[in-house]
Amino acid sequence: xxxxxALVAGVLFGFGLDLARMTDPERVLGFLDIAGTWDPTLVFVxxxxxxxxxxxxxxxxRGDSWxxxxxxxxxxxxxxxxLLLGAALFGAGWGLAGYCxxxxxxxxxxxxxxxxxxxxxxxxxxIIFARTPRRGSGAxx
Amino acid sequence: MAExxxxxxxxxxVMIGLAATLLLAGSGRIAGISGILGGVLQRPGGDAxxxxxxxxxLLAGAAFHQWLDPTAVEARTGFPVWALLAAGxxxxxxxxxxxxxxxxxxxxxxxxxxxxxxxATAVFVLVAVVVVWLVRHGPFAxxxx
Numbered sequence: 707x708x709x710x711x712a713l714v715a716g717v718l719f720g721f722g723l724d725l726a727r728m729t730d731p732e733r734v735l736g737f738l739d740i741a742g743t744w745d746p747t748l749v750f751v752x753x754x755x756x757x758x759x760x761x762x763x764x765x766x767x768r769g770d771s772w773x774x775x776x777x778x779x780x781x782x783x784x785x786x787x788x789l790l791l792g793a794a795l796f797g798a799g800w801g802l803a804g805y806c807x808x809x810x811x812x813x814x815x816x817x818x819x820x821x822x823x824x825x826x827x828x829x830x831x832x833i834i835f836a837r838t839p840r841r842g843s844g845a846x847x
Numbered sequence: 848m849a850e851x852x853x854x855x856x857x858x859x860x861v862m863i864g865l866a867a868t869l870l871l872a873g874s875g876r877i878a879g880i881s882g883i884l885g886g887v888l889q890r891p892g893g894d895a896x897x898x899x900x901x902x903x904x905l906l907a908g909a910a911f912h913q914w915l916d917p918t919a920v921e922a923r924t925g926f927p928v929w930a931l932l933a934a935g936x937x938x939x940x941x942x943x944x945x946x947x948x949x950x951x952x953x954x955x956x957x958x959x960x961x962x963x964x965x966x967a968t969a970v971f972v973l974v975a976v977v978v979v980w981l982v983r984h985g986p987f988a989x990x991x992x
Binding site for chain 2: 708717718722724731753765766773777802803805812815819825
């Protein structure tokens, strides 16, 4: 059942990303380009997603999930150096090409070469991170 | 201003929110794409199955919308390969080090009123805005074309 839930959630997520034009990196860059011809599309995507999720999470409450046992929520609240450095590196990459992870992966279905180069770098970066020894480890959001 | 379809943007956002709600309610998991992708790369085994299925669904959902509305998103081609690879590396390392991306911090984290996610979201949006300015209007204008 957990697999079915994940599959359906993935389909909804991917459909929503494409419907919202998040899979168009030029539109995302247009949103980030506040000094140029600013494109406000992403404000509506984020607002729709955050408001819906806030209400949804509130309705779910804090009990067990339907099929997956206890909810696995990040517990940390400290602002540490890896959080800040990681967010800054991510922002730099996002601003460079206009892809964040979800839309980058979803854009693979367009059949063009560009998303494959991005996702190749993305996977490589994650593997490099996983293989790099480090002190402690952060919870995953 | 670029041509702008606020209804599709809002409806797409609502669907993303429903997906995140369904995954937490049904499986007790946060719909963070970088965490899900990083998870299949880092820990193969029984716990990888739901992550693979989510990613397969992500592709299927996007493909389904493309099939319904083939002109909605025009694929970008010819963006410099070095920039795509560099961006992928930065996003891959950055989201793992920072424990999340636009979905995990920007959607789920903000919805949980997580201070870590609020700070991370502010930082990655701000840095992205600065980088776009640098390569479109600032001293590096014309480098990424």
